[in-house]
Amino acid sequence: METMSSSGSVDGNQESETSSYHRKSSLSYSETDADEDLLVDKFGFIVEAAETEIENESVAGGEERAPSVKDFTSMFQFRRSTLMKDKSLQPSQRTDAKDRGWPAMLGLDAIITKKEGLYSNLVAKSQSDPYLDQNDFPLQDEFKAEWDGIERDLRRTFPKHSLFCDSQNDDRNHDGDDRTDDSSLMEEEVYGKQALRRILRAYCVYDRDIGYCQGMNFIAGMLLMFLTEEESFWLLVVVMNDEPFKLREIFSRDMAGTHEILYIADKLVNCFLPELYEHFENEQVNTSMFTTQWLMTIYTSTFPFELVSKVWDCFIAEGWKIVYKTLIALLKYAQQDGDLLNCGMEQILTYLRSFQSKVDAEQILSAANKIPLKQRHIQKYASEFRKLRESGEIAVHEVLNRLDTASTTSSMNLSNISKVHRFVIKLKRVQREVSVQDLSPKLVPVVGSAKFAVLLKNALSPEECVGLLGRAKGEEFQDIVIRQEGGKDGGTIVKFKRSIVEDMDLSDVLYDRVMGALEDIPELWEKFSEASWTKKTSNIPLKASRLNHKLHFLKYGFGDFAVPLRDAAFTRGNEKSYVTMQLYLNNGFKGGVTSFKGTKKVFDVNATAGDILLFDQDLRHEECEVVKGRRYILRTEVMYAPHVSAYQYECTI
Numbered sequence: 001m002e003t004m005s006s007s008g009s010v011d012g013n014q015e016s017e018t019s020s021y022h023r024k025s026s027l028s029y030s031e032t033d034a035d036e037d038l039l040v041d042k043f044g045f046i047v048e049a050a051e052t053e054i055e056n057e058s059v060a061g062g063e064e065r066a067p068s069v070k071d072f073t074s075m076f077q078f079r080r081s082t083l084m085k086d087k088s089l090q091p092s093q094r095t096d097a098k099d100r101g102w103p104a105m106l107g108l109d110a111i112i113t114k115k116e117g118l119y120s121n122l123v124a125k126s127q128s129d130p131y132l133d134q135n136d137f138p139l140q141d142e143f144k145a146e147w148d149g150i151e152r153d154l155r156r157t158f159p160k161h162s163l164f165c166d167s168q169n170d171d172r173n174h175d176g177d178d179r180t181d182d183s184s185l186m187e188e189e190v191y192g193k194q195a196l197r198r199i200l201r202a203y204c205v206y207d208r209d210i211g212y213c214q215g216m217n218f219i220a221g222m223l224l225m226f227l228t229e230e231e232s233f234w235l236l237v238v239v240m241n242d243e244p245f246k247l248r249e250i251f252s253r254d255m256a257g258t259h260e261i262l263y264i265a266d267k268l269v270n271c272f273l274p275e276l277y278e279h280f281e282n283e284q285v286n287t288s289m290f291t292t293q294w295l296m297t298i299y300t301s302t303f304p305f306e307l308v309s310k311v312w313d314c315f316i317a318e319g320w321k322i323v324y325k326t327l328i329a330l331l332k333y334a335q336q337d338g339d340l341l342n343c344g345m346e347q348i349l350t351y352l353r354s355f356q357s358k359v360d361a362e363q364i365l366s367a368a369n370k371i372p373l374k375q376r377h378i379q380k381y382a383s384e385f386r387k388l389r390e391s392g393e394i395a396v397h398e399v400l401n402r403l404d405t406a407s408t409t410s411s412m413n414l415s416n417i418s419k420v421h422r423f424v425i426k427l428k429r430v431q432r433e434v435s436v437q438d439l440s441p442k443l444v445p446v447v448g449s450a451k452f453a454v455l456l457k458n459a460l461s462p463e464e465c466v467g468l469l470g471r472a473k474g475e476e477f478q479d480i481v482i483r484q485e486g487g488k489d490g491g492t493i494v495k496f497k498r499s500i501v502e503d504m505d506l507s508d509v510l511y512d513r514v515m516g517a518l519e520d521i522p523e524l525w526e527k528f529s530e531a532s533w534t535k536k537t538s539n540i541p542l543k544a545s546r547l548n549h550k551l552h553f554l555k556y557g558f559g560d561f562a563v564p565l566r567d568a569a570f571t572r573g574n575e576k577s578y579v580t581m582q583l584y585l586n587n588g589f590k591g592g593v594t595s596f597k598g599t600k601k602v603f604d605v606n607a608t609a610g611d612i613l614l615f616d617q618d619l620r621h622e623e624c625e626v627v628k629g630r631r632y633i634l635r636t637e638v639m640y641a642p643h644v645s646a647y648q649y650e651c652t653i
Helices: 012-026 049-057 069-075 077-081 096-100 102-106 108-114 118-126 144-154 167-172 183-188 191-206 216-224 229-241 256-272 274-282 288-296 305-318 321-337 345-352 361-369 375-390 415-421 440-447 462-474 504-518 522-530 646-652
Strands: 435-438 453-457 478-487 492-502 542-547 550-556 561-565 575-584 594-597 602-605 612-616 621-623 626-628 631-642
Touching: 102 108, 102 229, 102 305, 108 229, 118 191, 118 229, 144 191, 144 216, 191 216, 191 229, 216 229, 216 305, 256 274, 256 288, 256 321, 256 375, 288 321, 288 345, 305 321, 305 361, 321 361, 321 375, 440 453, 440 594, 440 602, 453 504, 462 550, 462 631, 504 522, 504 542, 504 575, 504 612, 504 631, 522 542, 542 575
Parallel strands: none
Antiparallel strands: 435 453, 453 612, 478 492, 492 550, 492 561, 542 631, 550 631, 561 621, 575 612, 575 631, 594 602, 594 621
C-alpha cells in the first residue's frame, strides 16, 4: 500500500529517546483516572449506577455485575506500551477486535512489519515534547491550524468513555484556552487522549494533503477502543486510503467524497423509502441535514456502540454497502417510531437528532440485511454524480474552514460543514427551452395600463432548483416584520425571512438566461432591454446592463405574507433598477401565490419551481399567505444604465 507524503526517518538515538518518553507518559492511564470504581458498559463507556440496577438485579445470586473502570483497565493493559507493538502479548490478552477479524482482514500485521518504525518516527516529528529540543519539530508551525483543531476536538471525543474521560483536566481547560504546548496538562491526561492526539498528529504528517478534518477524531477514537495505538493508526491509514473504503475523499480539502456519499444517500432514500422522501421534500427537509454527521463518521459520533461495532464489522468486510443499508433501516425505523409522515420540518429534525439512544442494534441490522440494495445501485448513483460533476452541473465548493470546531458541546459540531454539503448546482451558460408568457395584456383590466410583466416558464431545470434550494437552506435567515396602521394582525404588512448574499457569477448566469429567453421575441426584447414604458428624465436612452449582484433568498413559512406593495428602486452609481426578478425555487406548499393588485381586480401568477417572473417595479404585487409548507424565492433587480450610442457621442463633440 503506497502512501502520500510519508515522512522521512529520524536518527536512531532520537527514536529511542522518544519511544522511552512516550512509554513513560502513557503509563499514566491507570494512575490518573479519576475513579476506578465507576461502572462501565462492555465497550468501556461510563454508565450511571441506576442504569445497571435493573440488569444486575436480574442476575441470579448476584454472580455478575456491571464492570468497573478498574475492570476495563485490565482489558487494555497491553496498550500502555503505546508506540511499538508489544510482540510478547499472548492472543488471550487481545480485545474482541481480534475476534472480529479486523486486523486479519486488512493484513494489518504485514503492514506494521513492513512499516516498522515509521509510526514512532511520525509521532516523534509531530510532538511538542518538553524533554526534547524544539528545533527537532519544524512541523509545529506548519500544522498549527490542524493541531489546534485536534486539541479542541480531544475534549469532545467520547467524553463519557473511560479511555478519554478526564474531567479534572477538561474542567480546567474549558475556559476557551486551546493551548497545545502545556506539557503539564498533557502529562496528566488519561491514556486515550494522549494516544488519540499522537495518532491524529501523526496522520497529519503522514498525509499532508489531508492533514486533519473534524470527524477523523471519532473514527480514530473508536479504533483505540479495540486495538493498540499503532494498530489503530495503521487501520486508520487503510480505511482512509484503500478500496473499498476511501474515507480520504470524504475528508479532502474540497470534500468531494462527502458530496458524493450524500448524493448517493439521497437517491437511495428516494428509491427505498419514496413516501418518506416525498414527505421530506414537502417539508423542505434535505437528507443531508442529518445524514452528513452519520455518514462522515460511519455512525461513530452519534449511535450506540452495539450498533457501531456491528456496522464496522461489515464495513471492514465489504465497504460502503452496509453503511447505506443501515441508513435506510434507521430511517425506516424512525418513520414508524417518530410518526415522521405526520410531522413538520422542525419536529422531524428534532426527532432525528435525539432518537439514537432508542435504537436496538439487532433490530436495525436485521432490517438492514433485508434491504435489497446491490452494489450496482451504489455504483449507478456514484457514476451519475461524477458525470454531473465533470459536466459542471454540480459544483463541489472547497470548505474554507474544515477545522471550525469552536462549539463547546461534547457532541460533534458539523453545522458549518453541513451547510456546504447541500448540493449547489452550478447554472450552466446554456440555452433552455423556455416558454415566454407576456402578462402585460392580461394586466390592462387589472391595473389600467400595459405594464411590463413577463413569466419565463422552465427557466431553470429541476436539478438547478434543488441545488439553489439547498444553498438557500444553508444560509442564515433574518426575520423581516414590518408593521403599519391598517395591516394584518396588529398592523403587520410584511412577514417572512430573508438572507442576502452577493454572488456575481450566479447573477450573471441568471441574467444570461433571461436575455437568452427574450431575444427571440423582438417586441419583448426591446421593451425589456430599454425599459420603454418608464418616464425618462433625460433624452439619453436606458439599457439593461445586468442583475443586481445582491441576491435575496426569501423564505415564507406558515402564516408568512406580504401585502400589496410597490418595490423601491435600487440605485448604484449611474445605474438604477426598474424591473424586479423573482425566481421560484420549490413546489409542495399551499397558498403563497404572487398576485398583481389593481383597485378592484386581482391577477394571480401561475408560477412553479424553475420559473422566473420579471415585472415593472411600479406594479403593486402581493405575496399571499402560506397556509402549509415553506416557499422559497430568489429575488433581485434588473439594473439599467444610460446608453450613449456612437452616433450620439459624435454629435455631442
